[in-house]
Amino acid sequence: MARKPQYSPSRLGTYQTCPRQYWFQYIRKLPRRAWANQSFGNSLHRTLQQIHETGGPGKLEDGLTTLESAWTGAGYATREQEAEALLRGKDLLARYYADWSVQEGTPILLEKRLSAPYKDVMLLGIIDRVDRHADESLEIIDYKSGTMPETLRPATVQQLAIYHHLIQARLEETPRRHSIHYLSSNARISLPFTESSLQEVLEGAYETIRAIEGDQRYVPRVDRHCHFCDYARHCEAADEAPPREA
Numbered sequence: 001m002a003r004k005p006q007y008s009p010s011r012l013g014t015y016q017t018c019p020r021q022y023w024f025q026y027i028r029k030l031p032r033r034a035w036a037n038q039s040f041g042n043s044l045h046r047t048l049q050q051i052h053e054t055g056g057p058g059k060l061e062d063g064l065t066t067l068e069s070a071w072t073g074a075g076y077a078t079r080e081q082e083a084e085a086l087l088r089g090k091d092l093l094a095r096y097y098a099d100w101s102v103q104e105g106t107p108i109l110l111e112k113r114l115s116a117p118y119k120d121v122m123l124l125g126i127i128d129r130v131d132r133h134a135d136e137s138l139e140i141i142d143y144k145s146g147t148m149p150e151t152l153r154p155a156t157v158q159q160l161a162i163y164h165h166l167i168q169a170r171l172e173e174t175p176r177r178h179s180i181h182y183l184s185s186n187a188r189i190s191l192p193f194t195e196s197s198l199q200e201v202l203e204g205a206y207e208t209i210r211a212i213e214g215d216q217r218y219v220p221r222v223d224r225h226c227h228f229c230d231y232a233r234h235c236e237a238a239d240e241a242p243p244r245e246a
Contacts (some may be wrong), residue, residue: 160180
């Protein structure tokens, strides 16, 4: 029996950003460079995972020690830049402890890799956290290290819809809340899905998968994101990108 194609939100998002970037990353499998902001976000993710695995926020001092042990310095240009980032991470963690330590449910899944079929493909993802609240409802929580945008990116909505599908398949329950926690803003926004809106997003993701499966050219999609692409030096179209925003 043929193995079903497997797609994660990040894989779909890469193609939706630029098919050529997808080709470099997933077809040619070229190595990616280390970015300081990715290391920063990964360090915070690991810290929050370890904090909640041990019973949730307790003493702030213990959380700061966890951050230091989970910290990675990959991608920082200088030791000074890394030290400033670590101080910023500690400040974000302190604000998280102050405002969210008594407002949480009980985590039942942390950094859990899940997969589930959707039509003739497999959707998969690593879910930061799923909480069980006092009323027995489920909340999906995804951490973002950046600031809260004015409007959610379509890729973020797609990610939450896929996570909903994965949790529903795994736990045979329907998550009630779908939340993004923006650590730099110390704020959380929840996206209400209806059955029809959820299905619309999943169908859009499926159409992207069908496009990937049939693509033989992977035409570049040139925009300002080219300036931050891991593969710009390999791409003949990167030089055509518009100037970076001031």
